Amino acid sequence: MKKTGDAAKSTKKTAKAKSTVKAKNTVKAKKTVEAKKTVKTKTVKAKKAVKAKATKAKTVKAAKVVKTKNITRIPIKIVDLNIASHKGLFDEGCYGSQCQDECCGWGCDIDFATIKLITKHRDKVEALTGAKVEDCFKTPLKQDEDYIGGAYRETAVRKSDKLCCFHLKGSKGCSLFYLWIKEQLPKKIVPTICRTYPVTWHRGKLFADLPLKKNCKAKEKTPKGVKVASLFETQKKELKALFDIPKKEWKKLEDAVKTGK
Ligand code: SF4
Ligand code: SF4
Numbered sequence: 674m675k676k677t678g679d680a681a682k683s684t685k686k687t688a689k690a691k692s693t694v695k696a697k698n699t700v701k702a703k704k705t706v707e708a709k710k711t712v713k714t715k716t717v718k719a720k721k722a723v724k725a726k727a728t729k730a731k732t733v734k735a736a737k738v739v740k741t742k743n744i745t746r747i748p749i750k751i752v753d754l755n756i757a758s759h760k761g762l763f764d765e766g767c768y769g770s771q772c773q774d775e776c777c778g779w780g781c782d783i784d785f786a787t788i789k790l791i792t793k794h795r796d797k798v799e800a801l802t803g804a805k806v807e808d809c810f811k812t813p814l815k816q817d818e819d820y821i822g823g824a825y826r827e828t829a830v831r832k833s834d835k836l837c838c839f840h841l842k843g844s845k846g847c848s849l850f851y852l853w854i855k856e857q858l859p860k861k862i863v864p865t866i867c868r869t870y871p872v873t874w875h876r877g878k879l880f881a882d883l884p885l886k887k888n889c890k891a892k893e894k895t896p897k898g899v900k901v902a903s904l905f906e907t908q909k910k911e912l913k914a915l916f917d918i919p920k921k922e923w924k925k926l927e928d929a930v931k932t933g934k
Contacts, residue, residue: 674785716742741814745821747916747917750878753879756908757929763907764901768846774845774846775889780862782826784822785823794852798848865887872904903930
């Protein structure tokens with residue numbers, strides 16, 4: 674039966690009323706979903722903030738438990754002159770070599786001063802490594818005056834590529850070097866050992882960490898008669914910035930470079 678007159682009108686009204694109710698309900702539902710989303714986002718943000726605070730608090734607490742010191746340069750008493758004669762990281766250094774960051778396979782010790790910076794910029798570091806900063810360490814903070822800041826932690830090695838957890842995920846290079854070079858964060862975000870390697874130190878002695886890894890740039894063959902810069906020359910700027918080397922030891926190194934001994 675076909676609807677006519679009031680009956681038809683009333684049907685239309687009912688439909689209108691129904692669609693109004695439906696529209697209202699849809700708007701209401703949308704608002705509820707949006708509100709839920711906002712609450713969820715806020716909750717996630719709040720959780721992240723709480724987590725970041727907790728990690729910062731842990732670092733500060735650890736530093737209080739472990740007595741850190743205001744050591745800004747590592748004291749050296751004696752230098753091994755082999756760093757003035759051994760081939761250095763010439764040309765473009767590690768970046769210009771076949772080496773796939775082999776020494777990063779050991780992980781490294783990170784000075785307390787560097788740990789503080791990594792913690793401060795944790796979001797940037799985590800975006801590059803794909804891991805939580807806390808998971809990149811395998812040892813707790815240990816007091817040791819052989820490190821800048823008077824304490825250090827050892828990094829963990831990733832299972833997937835057997836490289837230090839601070840290495841860039843999936844490409845050559847270190848996330849901390851990246852943040853210093855590409856994002857102009859303070860250079861101190863790079864651990865001391867990684868800035869000076871293959872020159873290293875132990876309890877007042879500065880020396881080359883021999884034997885070097887197989888593909889290390891400092892081991893690369895050069896054509897006969899071609900002289901390349903020594904480890905002391907290629908790492909000089911960093912050695913000066915990070916170590917307190919007595920003048921007479923420094924002079925010994927410079928003289929050895931001049932005389933080629
Ligand atoms: S901190 Fe960077 S340079 Fe140092 S071992 Fe780890 S990945 Fe390599
Ligand atoms: S092994 Fe040598 S060339 Fe390779 S990353 Fe280490 S220092 Fe650089």
